[in-house]
Amino acid sequence: MSKTNASGRSKAPGGERIADWADGRLGIYKGAKKNLRKVFPDHWSFLLGEIALYSFIIIILTGVYLTMFFKPSMAEVHYHGSYVPMQGVIMSEAYASTLDISFDVRGGLLMRQIHHWAALIFLVAMFVHMMRVFFTGAFRKPRELNWLFGFLLLVLGMFTGFTGYSLPDDLLSGTGVRFMEGAILAVPLVGTYLAMFLYGGEFPGTDIIPRFFTFHVLLLPGIMLGLVVAHLILVFYHKHTQYPGAGRTNNNVVGFPLMPVYMAKAGGFFFLVFGLIAIISATFTINAVWVLGPYRPDLVSTNAQPDWYMGFSEGLIRVMPGWEWVxxxxxxxxxxxxxxxxxxxxxxASIAVYPFFEAWVTKDKREHHLLDRPRNAPTRTAFGAAWISWYFVMLVGGGNDLWAIHFDLSINAITWFVRIGFFVVPVLVFIVTRRICLGLQRRDREKVLHGRETGIIKRLPHGEFVEVHEPLSPEQLHYLTQHDQPKPAELPPAVDENGVERKVGRLEKLRVKISQGYFGPSGQIPKATAEEYKAIQSGHGHH
Amino acid sequence: MKKLSARRRHPLAAIVVLLFALAATGGLYAAFAPAGQAKAEQSNLSLDIEEGKKLFAVGCSSCHGTGGQGTSDGPSLVGVGAASVDFQVGTGRMPMQAPGAQAPKKPKVYTEEETRQLAAFVASLGAGPEIPKPEQYSIKGLTGEEIAAGGDLFRQNCAQCHNFTGEGGALTKGKYAPNLADVDPKHIYEVMETGSQAMPSFPEGIMPEKEKRQIIAYLDQVNTSETENPGGYGLGGFGPVSEGLFAWTIVLALLIGITVWVAARNAKARKS
Incomplete structure (x- = not known):
């Protein structure tokens, strides 16, 4: 690519010379030529993952600022900063420095709030992005590994969030650290040892904050950064999935090139996300750590809850009966x-392994780059909805006191609702969602065969009233009928051609049963075929 | 003198001495005691008790019994003291609107005078804590460190139910610890002194007057409608649950709005 200037023409512009210099050493032209024109499909739901990426970047930027002023130490000091209601209170240096960041460091409180809000939004965005991938079937081959990378990022994000939430050593987060100690102690045989190992002795000790600090700023984000890079490389390598539509096939990508369209969009989107988070952080308090007081093992307050992403574990512990054996x-x-x-x-894990479960049921080895409409995979959609409802029931348990207060309910009644709902709600949601999907499939079939109901009533000469149905455009017909409808697996004949009884493993029998559920008559509505369509169109037309 | 000394064994001498002594003590009492005021208060108090008894018979006796001895519907009020009445009636908790898990705070039914009369009547049933004087619950003169120590006391004794800053919290079976924002310091003092419903009492021997004042001062710093929140709007002060809810509703909705907007801006949109 590099141009020589031997002809004595005036020198190339500065930017070009720098690019030439870099290409001679890094070979950037080759990579850029291939990747800058890479095409990405356009849909708002593809930007959910970008929200996660950008909030991750925002967290790192603000986190670096916070580390400059935070002291990860449990040494005890008397507070003498500018916040009056904590004057002279004995607290750890970690808590004192968090108060200093909030009140005495320029921009410190805003940075803390951006950091924390961005963390909540990071987890929300990862969760929503994961659900988008799940419900559209984007996790199918070849993207199973990337699904796992994303899942690992979610779990690591949860623990990075938890360790960060614990760092200020305040009464709220300290209760969470204590909770974790209790959970570790409950592990049979090795629990006590593990707890002593992690906390460096009896709770609370003086080690846990410095250790969490290392996990929070070095170990966990380091792994996450690596996973994010791997996640993005795989997105590039696999190319992005797209929604079905006219002209979109499993072998192409319809959209706009990375350069300049997506560069501009993604760049602008980053600033929009950053801007929104900054506005939220400047106007809404998050974790008003100054009123919480320093952690002391002998104190506890009500409303001691973790950030939302750990809320389901809080719910589990709140509703579990306190059974104990000696x-x-x-x-x-x-x-x-x-x-x-x-x-x-x-x-x-139940949501993480689903792609592998589905692959086992379908025995589908093809690559999938076209996304499913959720209704066209009713069993998968029902499973996802059931999982979300399950998760939500646990979250309700985690906030049972606030539900009780704000809806004038009895906390005991909520606890019992969660105990029963833990088993019942997902099943109900599964059944209901599956039926809704099948209903939508029936409607699609109706629409293809009979057109769109226009709401226009026509009176025929002999007095009959009919509703005018408008036939769909070819694009719409394609959209409603493009999906695959796999045939359910069947057991081979009980005896082979030689009359010998065929042995079928139990697992295979189970697989066939599940496959029947997925793709049998109760699992999907046969889509309208071209023959049916032609028969109706050539016949009496609209009815 | 001789005359007097000669009659000192007279049969009436003892009576004369007694008369002199009585006159002297009576005179001294009259000279030193704020007699008129005491007398007036005495008669007012008995009047208050009388009036209070009538009010009690109408408004309270159906649950607490005509003599305040308690029934199956309400506890005995013997010995709860005037402070308890002043709190329960002064905050509208009593009389109860309907039986339930807890008597909630509501607009008060009795005037200040009627409340005083009811308190006087209940106090006459048996000794109990008196209505505190303003200097007992005044937060004036407390230093920053003393207020902060009040915060420590609050976290030790109150936060388990009332939350870190007294925003309130749920208790079992529909009961709850109410929000303490803008509660009259007198009422906070009284309820600490006497206890109420699910709330235990913290009498003088457990929590001296000064500590109560410190707690009131701490609440005045962190939980009133005028409290400045350095971080911006506080989302109710309930901690991570309300923050998570906010992130999942308002913030997520705004973010999705932005993604839809960004996704809709593309090269196609410029063509026209």
Whole structure:
């Protein structure tokens, strides 16, 4: 690419010379030629992941600022800063420096609030992005690994958030750190050892804040940064999925090139997200750490809850009955804490492994670059909705006191609702969602065969009233009928051609059963075929 | 003198001495005691008790019994003292509107005078805490450090139910600890002194008057309608739950609005 200037012409512009210099050493032209014109499809829901990416960047930027003033130390000091209601109170240096950041460091409070709001939004955006990927089936081959990367980012984000929330060593977060100690202690056999190991001795000790600081600013974000890069590289490598539509196939990508359209859009979008988060942070308090007071193991307040992404674990622990066994050796098995501790990873894992479960059921080895409309995968959509409802029921449990106060309810009644709802609500939501999807499929079929109901009533010469149906455009017809409708798996004949009984494994029998549920007559409505359409169109037309 | 000394064994001498002594003590009492005021208060108090008894018979006796002895619907009021009445009636909690998990705060039913009369009547049933004097709950003269110590006391004794800054919180079976914003310092003092419904009492022996004042001063700093919140609007002060709800509703809606807007701005839109 590089141009020589031997001809004695005036020198190339400065930018070009710098680019030439860089290309000679980094080979950027080749990469840029390939990638700058890379096409991305256009849809608002594809930008949800970008919100997560940008809030991650905002968190890193503000986090760097905060580390300059935060002292991750549990040494005790008397507070003498400018906040009156904490004058002379004994507190850890971590809490004192957080108060200083809030009141005595220029821009400190705004930075804290941007950091914290961005963290909540980061998790919200990852969650919503994950749901978008889930409901559109974007996790199918070849993107299963990237799904797992994203899932890992969510889990790491939760723990990075939790450690960050704990750093100020205030009475709210300290209760969460204590909660975690209790959960670790409930692990049979090794619990006490693990807790001593993590906390450097008996709770609270003097090590936990410095250790969490290392996890929060170095270990976890380091891993996350690596995963984010890998996640984005895979997005580039796989190319982006697109929604079905006229001209869009499994083998192309219809959209605009990265340069200049998406560069401009993404750049502008970054500033919009940053701007919104800054406005929110400048006007709405988050974690008013100054009124919480320093952590002391002998104190606790009501409303001691984690940030939302840990709320479902709080719900599990709040509604779990406090069962406890003392086994003959004199050791205690604390099921009240141990069971929630075991359900916690199960909740997360159940959504994470779904792509592999579906791949096992369908035995589908094809690549998928066209997204599913959620209604066209009723069982998957129902599973996702059930999972969300399950998660939500647990969140309700985590905020049971606030539900009680604000809706004039009894906290005991809410606890029982969550205990029962934990088992019942997902099942109900699964059934209802699946039926709604099937209903929508029926409607699509109607629309294809009979056109759109216009609401215009026509009176025929002999007095009959009919509603005028408007036939759909070819684009619309394509959109409503482009999807695959897989056939359910079937068991091979019980005996083979030689009359020998065929052995079918139990797992395979189960798979066939699930596949029947997915794709059998109860799992999908046959889409309108071209023959049916022609028959109707050539016949009496609209009815 | 001789005459007097000669009659000192007279049969009436003792009576004369007694008369002199009585006159002297009576005179001294008359000279030193604020007699008129005491007398007036005495008669006012008995008048208050009389009036209070009538009010009580109409408004309270159906649950608390005609003599305040309590029934199956309401506790005995013997010994709860005037402070308790002043709190319960002065904040509108009593008389109760309807039986329920808890008697909520509501506009008060009795005037200040009637409240005083009711208090006088209930106080006459048995000794209990008196209505505090203004200097007992005044927050004047407390230093910053003393107020901060009040914060520590609040976190030790109150935050378990009332939240970090007294925003209130849920208790079992529909009961709750109310929000303490803008509650009259006198009422805070009284309820700490006497307890109320689910709230335990913190009498003088457990929490001295000064500590109560410190707690009132701390609340005055962190939870009144005039409290400045350095971080901006506080979302109710309930902590992470309201913050999470806000992120999931308002912020997410705004963000999705932005994504839709950005996604709609493309090269196609410029063509025309």
């Amino acid at each position: 086994i003959p050796t004199g050791h205690t098995l604390n099921f009240g804490v141990l069971v929630p501790l075991m359900i916690f990873p199960l909740v997360l």
